[in-house]
Each structure stands twice: as C-alpha cells, then as structure tokens.
Amino acid sequence: MVKLKKSIDKRNALMEATISLVNNNGFHAAPMSKIAKMANVSPATIYLYFENKQDLVNKVYLEVKSQFTSYAFENYDPKLPVEAGFEIIWRRIADFKLKETEEALFLAQCDNTPMISEDSRQKGLVHLQPLLDLWERGQKEGIIKPISPYLLYAYTINPLSFLMVMQNRGAFKIDEVDLEQAYRAAWNSISVPNRFK
Amino acid sequence: MVKLKKSIDKRNALMEATISLVNNNGFHAAPMSKIAKMANVSPATIYLYFENKQDLVNKVYLEVKSQFTSYAFENYDPKLPVEAGFEIIWRRIADFKLKETEEALFLAQCDNTPMISEDSRQKGLVHLQPLLDLWERGQKEGIIKPISPYLLYAYTINPLSFLMVMQNRGAFKIDEVDLEQAYRAAWNSISVPNRFK
DNA sequence: CAAAACTGAATGAACATTCATTTTTCTAAT
DNA sequence: ATTAGAAAAATGAATGTTCATTCAGTTTTG
Structure with missing residues (x-):
C-alpha cells in the first residue's frame, strides 16, 4: 500500500470501533458495515486504510x-x-x-x-x-x-x-x-x- | 421436539463432525452444509435432530x-x-x-x-x-x-x-x-x- | 400402505468487497 | 489572497458469495 497522508483520526476510529464490537459479541458480531457505522465512515472507506477484514483485525x-x-x-x-x-x-x-x-x-x-x-x-x-x-x-x-x-x-x-x-x-x-x-x-x-x- | 426413534448413529456422526470441523478452523469454518457432508447426511436432516445451529453446538x-x-x-x-x-x-x-x-x-x-x-x-x-x-x-x-x-x-x-x-x-x-x-x-x-x- | 425418516434444491438474509461518482484538499499561477 | 483544476479521500449503492433454514417430495420402516 502506498504511503498516503490520510486522516489518522479515521484510522483510529476504525480500530476502536473494531475493538468495541468484537468485545461486545465476538468476531461474529463485527461486520464491516457495523464497524464503518460506528466509526462514522462509509464501508468503502475502510478499504482505503486496510486491505481487507483480516488485515484490519491483525493490525488492531x-x-x-x-x-x-x-x-x-x-x-x-x-x-x-x-x-x-x-x-x-x-x-x-x-x-x-x-x-x-x-x-x-x-x-x-x-x-x-x-x-x-x-x-x-x-x-x-x-x-x-x-x-x-x-x-x-x-x-x-x-x-x-x-x-x-x-x-x-x-x-x-x-x-x-x-x-x-x-x-x-x-x-x-x-x-x-x-x-x-x-x-x-x-x-x-x-x-x-x-x-x- | 417430539421424541422420535431416529438413528442415534446419525446424531453421533453429526456431533463428531461438528467437533472435528470446529477444531479445524473455529466456528467460522463449520457451516451446516459441511457438517452434514462430513456426517454423510443431508443438511435438512440436521434439523430432525437439532432445532438449529445454536442448539446443535450447545448440545455438543x-x-x-x-x-x-x-x-x-x-x-x-x-x-x-x-x-x-x-x-x-x-x-x-x-x-x-x-x-x-x-x-x-x-x-x-x-x-x-x-x-x-x-x-x-x-x-x-x-x-x-x-x-x-x-x-x-x-x-x-x-x-x-x-x-x-x-x-x-x-x-x-x-x-x-x-x-x-x-x-x-x-x-x-x-x-x-x-x-x-x-x-x-x-x-x-x-x-x-x-x-x- | 401409513407413518417416520430423509432428501436435494430453493429461499432469503447477511456479509465482504468493489465500483462509479462526488466531495475535499492541495498546489501554484494569477 | 484567490481560484482553477488536479489529485486524494470518501461515499452509497451494487455485486456476488456464503450460509442457515425450509419445503415439497421421495424413500424406508413397521
């Protein structure tokens, strides 16, 4: 992934949303759509910061x-x-x-x-x-x-x-x-x- | 569920298949279709023995x-x-x-x-x-x-x-x-x- | 031959990911 | 300072897949 100066805030919000949702009910209960919603972001935006769900979770x-x-x-x-x-x-x-x-x-x-x-x-x-x-x-x-x-x-x-x-x-x-x-x-x-x- | 004299073998095969698939790669990797296949049974048959997936897993x-x-x-x-x-x-x-x-x-x-x-x-x-x-x-x-x-x-x-x-x-x-x-x-x-x- | 057991295919919902556009930010020429 | 327009970021809706569950019909059992 090319180095971009995208907002660090969004990235953090996504990570926190992931933690919160996974804690709440397991990986099962943390679909990309919910993660996006909780981070106030479109689902598509996640893919600007992470390759895919695996990558997101492993980075977190x-x-x-x-x-x-x-x-x-x-x-x-x-x-x-x-x-x-x-x-x-x-x-x-x-x-x-x-x-x-x-x-x-x-x-x-x-x-x-x-x-x-x-x-x-x-x-x-x-x-x-x-x-x-x-x-x-x-x-x-x-x-x-x-x-x-x-x-x-x-x-x-x-x-x-x-x-x-x-x-x-x-x-x-x-x-x-x-x-x-x-x-x-x-x-x-x-x-x-x-x-x- | 009404008590039926269904084959205990099939029930056991289903339980063993569940254990084996869940062990292999987590609950994620144990869809009903695979469980059925591994137990040599139609997916529909599972529902003669268990109410649903939750019930199956909890019984096991x-x-x-x-x-x-x-x-x-x-x-x-x-x-x-x-x-x-x-x-x-x-x-x-x-x-x-x-x-x-x-x-x-x-x-x-x-x-x-x-x-x-x-x-x-x-x-x-x-x-x-x-x-x-x-x-x-x-x-x-x-x-x-x-x-x-x-x-x-x-x-x-x-x-x-x-x-x-x-x-x-x-x-x-x-x-x-x-x-x-x-x-x-x-x-x-x-x-x-x-x-x- | 009736009741019980079983079936494969169909249904519909949930989901990860992509795509065609729109919005925002940055740059540099006026 | 302002602004045109290019690059970067962001988006909502669309796509295609996977899955649990159901259903209409078939096979087996007693």
Whole structure:
C-alpha cells in the first residue's frame, strides 16, 4: 500500500470501533458495515486504510499487543533483583488486564480466533522478551524453577487472563485481597521453595 | 421436539463432525452444509435432530463437558485425604486435556464463543462440584489457602488448558517431566506453605 | 400402505468487497 | 489572497458469495 497522508483520526476510529464490537459479541458480531457505522465512515472507506477484514483485525491486534507490552514494562528496570523485577512486571500486567479492560478483553478474544495469523501471533510475542530474560536470569541464580517458559507463563501470566474474563463475565469481582493472593500464588508456583527463608 | 426413534448413529456422526470441523478452523469454518457432508447426511436432516445451529453446538458442548467431568472424577474417592484427592483429579484432568485432544480442544474453542449460551455454561459447571467440595474441605483443614475458588481454578486447572492449546499449536511438546513440574507448580500455588514438612 | 425418516434444491438474509461518482484538499499561477 | 483544476479521500449503492433454514417430495420402516 502506498504511503498516503490520510486522516489518522479515521484510522483510529476504525480500530476502536473494531475493538468495541468484537468485545461486545465476538468476531461474529463485527461486520464491516457495523464497524464503518460506528466509526462514522462509509464501508468503502475502510478499504482505503486496510486491505481487507483480516488485515484490519491483525493490525488492531498488533497495535493493542504493543500497547500491552509497553504498559507491562513501563517501570521495569532489568538491573533490579529477580523477585522485585518479576513483581513489578506481574503487577503491571495485572493492572493492564483489570483496568484496561477493553484492550485486555480484545486480546483474549484474539487468542482463540483463526482470524489472527500465525505470523501476527509471532510478532506479538517479540516484545515479551524482557520477561523471558528475567526468568532465565532467575533460573541461573537458582531463584526460579528450571522449567519451560511456557510453564512459567501458564502459571503466572495466563491465570490473570482467566480471572479478567471471569470478572468481565460478571462471575466474580477481583479486589485488592484477591490480587495479593494471586500474586502469592503466581510466585509460589514458579519460585524455588526456600524453607530457611 | 417430539421424541422420535431416529438413528442415534446419525446424531453421533453429526456431533463428531461438528467437533472435528470446529477444531479445524473455529466456528467460522463449520457451516451446516459441511457438517452434514462430513456426517454423510443431508443438511435438512440436521434439523430432525437439532432445532438449529445454536442448539446443535450447545448440545455438543454439554455432551463433551459431561464426558470431561466423568473422566476427571473417574477414580476419585471423596474419602481420600485432600492432597491425594487433588492430585488424582488434577492428573485425570491433565490426561484428558493432553490425550483426548479433540474433545479438550473443542471445549477450549467453546470457552470464548458467544455461540454457547450463559445457560449452557452454567449447566456445564455443575458437575465440577466434587472439586469445589474438595477444595473447601482442604481450606477447613488448613491445607489449602483460603482464597476464592476462581483463584484456585485459575492457578491449577486453567494452566492446563493453556498448555494444551500451545501444544496443539505446535509451539512446544509437554513430556512427563513437564507434567510433573506442572503438578508441583499447581500444588505450590494453592497449598499453605509448610516450612517444617 | 401409513407413518417416520430423509432428501436435494430453493429461499432469503447477511456479509465482504468493489465500483462509479462526488466531495475535499492541495498546489501554484494569477 | 484567490481560484482553477488536479489529485486524494470518501461515499452509497451494487455485486456476488456464503450460509442457515425450509419445503415439497421421495424413500424406508413397521
């Protein structure tokens, strides 16, 4: 696509409309016509900014994923000790999932749809590297269990997605106490037990 | 719908076709016409067994969910001590998710689609009660942390879904060692730490 | 031969995408 | 500064496809 100086506002409105509609009732409930209407734009205009629906959704995905990782590492310093660094990142991720619900919910919707290409998923993961590096350092120092990063992710980050979705579905409400307990659970699951602490 | 003595074989074939097609590429890729073709049946025949697509999918969901819970509690005895009982259930669930991949994947697909009604979700949860009871008993005995069952689920069962999906996506392969580590992570996250054990 | 089960083709709605025009913005010559 | 007119943006309606569901008729079963 040739670089054009089209209105960035319209592009943003389209992306936000996409997020909002997908959140509301899944990809199923986000036809191009509705997206256009919500963004106050003609359906045909979408195709000036995006190649097609796949392209639109994947672009939104990458944009939101990037917001997510920026947020997660905002006040992380790789020179911090392992446990402190982990807690900072974990709490930022929790914040994002519980406060930026629109964005977090959209990402959760994307996790399971074939609308997102393998390529986009791969790209979306790249910016998570600082967390993987931290874990590796923790393992070298004998603080974090020597297990696959997939396991580390499954037991520390993924539960937050589940809790966020449940909270959004109205099943229950996460308060400060729950969050504290969730952090303890996450850390206990991946840290090397130390009975002499 | 009036009770008819229609062939149970056709009904089963339709359910299996649904699972297979949904797994292959999401609900998006499972049109009634394809489901019918895969079950060697006319599209019109589906409507002799199910009211409509929603009904079909929800019935399959409840059926598979029920298979899942039967499997999970197959050799569980509520009189077992808490930790032993938990380990038995956890390992059965892990087995189901990692060996009965067709069924487990289908359930994961269902977790995020608006095609499944709130009512069906509710019904699907009912048979999980023995696990909730076990957790409650563990909490009374001071063995399991006094935290919300949603947290307990998020940190012990949900990670298995994540790992299953990742394995199915080819991202990595769970071996015996991973499984052992996963169990330790799950138990460590919810059990009351005991430094004198 | 009647009731039940089943069928392929037809119907109509929803949707992504394109197209022929119109509207807006930009440029540069007066 | 103004404005002609070219380029860029935007549009609503049209197109063609896919799909769930229905219907009129056929086949199977008891």
